[in-house]
Amino acid sequence: MDTSRRSEPTYLAWSIFNTFCCCLPLGIAAIIYSCRADNANTLGDAGKAQESSRIAKNLNIASLVLGLIGLILTGVSTKDGEPTEASWKRYSAMDENLHHSACPYCPIRPGCCCGLLILSEPRASESI
DSSP: OOOOOOOOOOOHHHHHHHHHHTOHHHHHHHHHHHHHHHHHHHHTOHHHHHHHHHHHHHHHHHHHHHHHHHHHHHHHHEETTEEOHHHHHHHHTSOHHHHHHHOSSOTTSSSOTTSHHHHSOOOTTSOO
C-alpha cells in the first residue's frame, strides 16, 4: 500500500508578490486559491488541491502579465520622468468643466489637489 501523498504546489509566495507588485484584485484571488490548495493538501483531498493549485497558478500568471503590461505602458507614456506629448494630450483632452466642478482647486488656481496643475499650460490670464 502506497502511503505517500502527492502535495500540490500552493503558489502562496507568488500570490503575495503579485498582490503587492502587480495586480491587487487578481493577487487576492490567487491568495484565496493558494490557501484552498494548502487546506486541501492538508486534508488529503488531491482532486481539490490540484484544481485550486491550477487556478492559483493561472491567476498568478494573469496578474503578472497585467502588471508587466501596466509597467510597459507607464514607461511608454513618460520620458525621463516627465509626461510625453502623447500623455499631455490625453490629460489636456479631459473635460475641464467636469474637473472644475469636482475639484475645489482647479488647475487655474495654484495648489491644485489632483496634480493637474503640473500638467496644465499657463493660461493667458496667468502670470508666470
